[in-house]
Amino acid sequence: MTIDRRSFLIGASLLPLVTACGASGSSSSSTAAPLKIGASLPLTGPAADVADPGYKGYQVWQSQINARGGLLGRKVEFVILDDGFDQNTVVSNYNRLISQDRVDLLIGTFSSFLNLPASTVADRNRMLYIEPSGGAADIFSRGHTRLFFSQPGTTDTAHRPFAGYVEGLKERPATAAYLHQDDPSTDVPVQNLRKTFEGLGIKTVYGQKYPPDTKNFDAIANAIRQADPALVVHGALELDGAAVVQAMQRVGFTPPILYQTRAPSSVNTYPKAIGATNTEAIFTAGSWHPAAKYPGNAEFVADYRKQFSQEPSEDAANSYTAVQVLQAGVQAVGKLDQDAIAAWLHANQVDTIVGPLKWDKRGVPDGSLLLMQWQGGKLEVVAPASAATVPSAIAAKPNWAT
Incomplete structure (x- = not known):
């Protein structure tokens, strides 16, 4: 049509x-x-x-x-x-x-x-x-x-699945970088994660907000590479999620842990954009699983x-x-x-x-999102345990494939 x-x-x-x-x-x-x-x-x-x-x-x-x-x-x-x-x-x-x-x-x-x-x-x-x-x-x-x-x-609670995962790690990342598109649905989860992780003693080494029409992320990727964080948290909507990964690939930086909002859940476009093998171990939060x-x-x-x-x-x-x-x-x-x-x-x-x-008087649902991760070419649920489709999360992200 x-x-x-x-x-x-x-x-x-x-x-x-x-x-x-x-x-x-x-x-x-x-x-x-x-x-x-x-x-x-x-x-x-x-x-x-x-x-x-x-x-x-x-x-x-x-x-x-x-x-x-x-x-x-x-x-x-x-x-x-x-x-x-x-x-x-x-x-x-x-x-x-x-x-x-x-x-x-x-x-x-x-x-x-x-x-x-x-x-x-x-x-x-x-x-x-x-x-x-x-x-x-x-x-x-x-x-x-x-x-x-x-x-x-909602965005107020979207940070909780990944925050809970990091909080439960025996060895937490020492440093973190944060970036997000200038949008309410990305700003709030990223700021909540930053506040939570700083409270856990994870040092912030980079923070950046960018306009929705940003297309070139090479400067941001270079700055992240120089900061060398153990964890990257990216508040993405869609195309910017893949674009940031592509920029990190170009500058040769693989974050040991990478979390992105929304973008990794686009199962038909995200793997094609960054390379199917490169999706391995990328985290996101989602509302649904097939x-x-x-x-x-x-x-x-x-x-x-x-x-x-x-x-x-x-x-x-x-x-x-x-x-x-x-x-x-x-x-x-x-x-x-x-x-x-x-x-x-x-x-x-x-x-x-x-x-x-079920909703409260504001129309806000009474629930929480799923913690998801790409494993073996599929987007899997890693938490909560009652909904998990794999036994455990992959702790460290493999290097980008060339």
Whole structure:
């Protein structure tokens, strides 16, 4: 399907499937007006590699729900606008979705950078807003009552899995370097890790924040090499994660321990960008794993593989989870009453492919992320033990392959 930078309907690409499903499902689904769900995604720009699998996660859910007769007996269509990772554009897009496209429901976008202004538009129009991504604390401190985050942990708690791992080491790294993209979703976890590790006696030898449009990281990599830290903590979103690794490869520095946010969970693009063998022992924190035994996860993985001939990433799973939450609320209430759906979600637990989710009055989930590490060409769960897919973590990172 060709992506129009301004707007397109996901439903159009699935019309033959929808038509067939409508005929075999409830009779109302074939005659009622489509139920339109609107979102603005950064399909171009620095977060495009996040938005693309996220968009596909929505498509998988759409094909499933329409095959079962739709939502409230209506075929589901997504109206998707591209914001190019621009805050002004995401605001105008959500205003357009509400006032011009007249969507029935909204769904969130990717990154705290975009969700912060986008959720304000939703709240001003008294509409439900479920985020697949973007768990910065600022988003949940404004008193919005129809806002929900569909991952098990937010940026305030994202540091805990890796912090716990380092704290439990018999021999902790003596020094650490910290760098992060200027974004709420990367700033908070990195600062929390730095505070925790300095409290453990780990000396900070380098710290740097860089703009989102940074493309050349050679100077940063050289500075890190000269500081020679035993641990590198990198707050990355997507492309910058691979770019920093590539820069460290060019300057010939392999950190003994490397932790990056978000970027390593892009299982289809990250290994290709840095070299599959070079992923070995890189840590990240994540909300989802394809081998998790939660209800519906195996079906999601199988359908994603069938539909797109590739492995689903965490971003795809996060989108799918967001619409799972939306579906649960709509079906429980039985009508498109935004306030009633929000009230039901505040009062109930929803089973999803990232596990059961329950929220406080701010829309913050009661849970935590998984500690993950690349091992043997696969992204594995190393903690907590109850969810681990490998016996233990790899303690030291091998040198970059030439």
